[in-house]
Amino acid sequence: MEAAEKNDTPLLKTALWPIHTSMGGKMVPFAGYDMPVQYDGMGVLKEHVHTRTEAGLFDVSHMGQAILTGNAEDPAIALETIVPGDIVGLEPGKMRYTVLLNDDGGIIDDLMVTRWDARTLLVVVNAACKEKDFAFIQSKIGSRTKLQYLGDRALLALQGPKAEQVASIFFPDVLKMKFMESVKTSYKGHEIFLSRSGYTGEDGFEISVPEAFAVEFTKELLQEPEVKLIGLGARDSLRLEAGLCLYGHDIDDHSTPIDANLKWVIPKRRREQGGFPGYDKIKKQLDGSTFILRVGIRPEGRAPIREKTELFIGDKKVGVITSGGFGPTVDGPVAMGYVNSDVAKTGTKLNAMLRGVARPCEIVALPFVKTNYKKD
Amino acid sequence: MTKILFSEDHEYIRIENGVGTVGVTDFAQKALGDVVYVELPKIGASLTKGGQAGVVESVKSASELYSPVSGEVVEINSALSGDPALVNTDPLGKAWFFKVKIANENDLSGLKDEAAYNDYIKGL
The missing domain is CATH 3.30.1360.120 (Probable tRNA modification gtpase trme; domain 1)
Structure with a gap:
C-alpha cells in the first residue's frame, strides 16, 4: 500500500x-x-x-492513522461519498480495504477503514499520501465529520x-x-x-x-x-x-478500481446506487467497457522483470510492468502490470523487453503464493 | 605474478599473463544485498573500459556491472547463473564474472591497489 x-x-x-x-x-x-x-x-x-x-x-x-467521527450521523454515510466500498454496512469490530476516488474514478489512495462504533471509524492510509488524503477528506466531508490525526x-x-x-x-x-x-x-x-x-x-x-x-x-x-x-x-x-497493490506503482490517480482489477472493493449496492466520485465512468467499465487491466505476470527463466518494462505481443506494445522483482517463496521472478483488456487472460504469452532482449512471460492468476488468512 | 586492482565502481580485476578476471568487491555485494540473478557478457564480446559488461540483480534492484578495462571476453563464469548467491558468499573467489584479454595495459593505471581502494571505501 x-x-x-x-x-x-x-x-x-x-x-x-x-x-x-x-x-x-x-x-x-x-x-x-x-x-x-x-x-x-x-x-x-x-x-x-x-x-x-x-x-x-x-x-x-509511518502510515497515517486517524479517527473519523460524524458530527450528527454515522461518518460512514459521508465517507461513502468519496469511497466505493460498503462502509455503512460495516459492523463494529470489522474492517475493510477501500480506495479514495477522484472525479475520474482514479485512485487517490488505498486505505483500511475500521468501524469502532456507530459514530466512529478508524482509517489507516499510506505514508506518502497521508497529507494529501487528510486534506481531501477534510475538503470533501469536513463539514459533516471530524478527522483526528493520531500522530x-x-x-x-x-x-x-x-x-x-x-x-x-x-x-x-x-x-x-x-x-x-x-x-x-x-x-x-x-x-x-x-x-x-x-x-x-x-x-x-x-x-x-x-x-x-x-x-x-x-x-x-x-x-x-x-x-x-x-x-x-x-x-x-x-x-x-501476495498480489497486493503498491500505491504509486500498481495503482494511482489514473487507474480506476476496475482497471486495477479491484472490482471486489465495490459491492452490489454501490455498483447499483453509485454516489461516489467517478461513478459514471466506473459504471461503464463495470458494463464491460474497459481498456486496460492489472494482471499477474510470470517471467520465464530467472531474470527479474521490473517496473516500467514494456510488454509486447509480436511488434505490438500491449502493456507495462508496474511492480516486479524476485519472489523468494516462488523462487523466481514475479511481476504485476497493466495489459490491454483484450489480451488480459490467464495463459496469454507476452514478451517483456528487458535491456533490448525479448523475455517470454505469461499472464497468470494472482496471488503468486497462496494467502494464509484466518477466515474461519 | 598476479595482482589485483579495484575500480571506483567496486569491480575488481585480478591480472595474470595479460588476462583480467573481473568480479565485484565485498563492499559491492554488501551494498547490493541478496543477489538473485547475474547477466554476463558473451564470450568473444568486445568490452570498453567503463562500459557495461553485465547486470547484477538483487531482490530489490538491478545494477550494471562495468568493465574496468577494454578487451575481449575470453571466459565467463557459468556457475553464477545456477548459484547467483555466490556473489554474496564468495565475491572475490568463486563469484568471478568474466575473464577479459586486456587490450591496453594503460587502462590499469587509473585503478586502485587494495590499500587505496580500502581508503576509498572508508570515505564513502
Whole structure:
C-alpha cells in the first residue's frame, strides 16, 4: 500500500527508529521517513522467508492513522461519498480495504477503514499520501465529520504463521479474532488498537500502540524467539507475491478500481446506487467497457522483470510492468502490470523487453503464493 | 605474478599473463544485498573500459556491472547463473564474472591497489 516519495526536507523518524539503528537496520529514505530496508545478518531473502515461516515484525508507523467521527450521523454515510466500498454496512469490530476516488474514478489512495462504533471509524492510509488524503477528506466531508490525526501512535505489523501464537501471549483475545476484525484492548495500561490484518498474504496482526510505549513493547515482542524485525525490502517482495497493490506503482490517480482489477472493493449496492466520485465512468467499465487491466505476470527463466518494462505481443506494445522483482517463496521472478483488456487472460504469452532482449512471460492468476488468512 | 586492482565502481580485476578476471568487491555485494540473478557478457564480446559488461540483480534492484578495462571476453563464469548467491558468499573467489584479454595495459593505471581502494571505501 505504499509509495516512495522524493523529499528534500529532513527525514522524519518513527518512534522505533532507535531500535532499527541499534538492530543493524540499513536505513533509507521512504515517504519522507528514515526507514529500514533490511537488517544486518538477515537481508531481504531471509527476512522474507522468516515472515512466511515464523513471525516477522514490521514498523509501519509511518502510515497515517486517524479517527473519523460524524458530527450528527454515522461518518460512514459521508465517507461513502468519496469511497466505493460498503462502509455503512460495516459492523463494529470489522474492517475493510477501500480506495479514495477522484472525479475520474482514479485512485487517490488505498486505505483500511475500521468501524469502532456507530459514530466512529478508524482509517489507516499510506505514508506518502497521508497529507494529501487528510486534506481531501477534510475538503470533501469536513463539514459533516471530524478527522483526528493520531500522530502520537506507532503501528506495528506482526505477520506470519507464528503471529497468532506470539500475539496471544500479549492479547489472549486474538484466538477469537478472524481476518479483518479489530478490537480495542490494552496492555500494561496502554490502549492498543489490534486488528487481524496485514499486507503480506500471511495471517497476522496490526498493532497500534502509543508512541511512548512503542520501544518497550517492541522489545518485548522481540524477546519471543519466533519474532524478527523485517525491513521494507521484504515487505515489498511479500506483498508482491501476495498480489497486493503498491500505491504509486500498481495503482494511482489514473487507474480506476476496475482497471486495477479491484472490482471486489465495490459491492452490489454501490455498483447499483453509485454516489461516489467517478461513478459514471466506473459504471461503464463495470458494463464491460474497459481498456486496460492489472494482471499477474510470470517471467520465464530467472531474470527479474521490473517496473516500467514494456510488454509486447509480436511488434505490438500491449502493456507495462508496474511492480516486479524476485519472489523468494516462488523462487523466481514475479511481476504485476497493466495489459490491454483484450489480451488480459490467464495463459496469454507476452514478451517483456528487458535491456533490448525479448523475455517470454505469461499472464497468470494472482496471488503468486497462496494467502494464509484466518477466515474461519 | 598476479595482482589485483579495484575500480571506483567496486569491480575488481585480478591480472595474470595479460588476462583480467573481473568480479565485484565485498563492499559491492554488501551494498547490493541478496543477489538473485547475474547477466554476463558473451564470450568473444568486445568490452570498453567503463562500459557495461553485465547486470547484477538483487531482490530489490538491478545494477550494471562495468568493465574496468577494454578487451575481449575470453571466459565467463557459468556457475553464477545456477548459484547467483555466490556473489554474496564468495565475491572475490568463486563469484568471478568474466575473464577479459586486456587490450591496453594503460587502462590499469587509473585503478586502485587494495590499500587505496580500502581508503576509498572508508570515505564513502
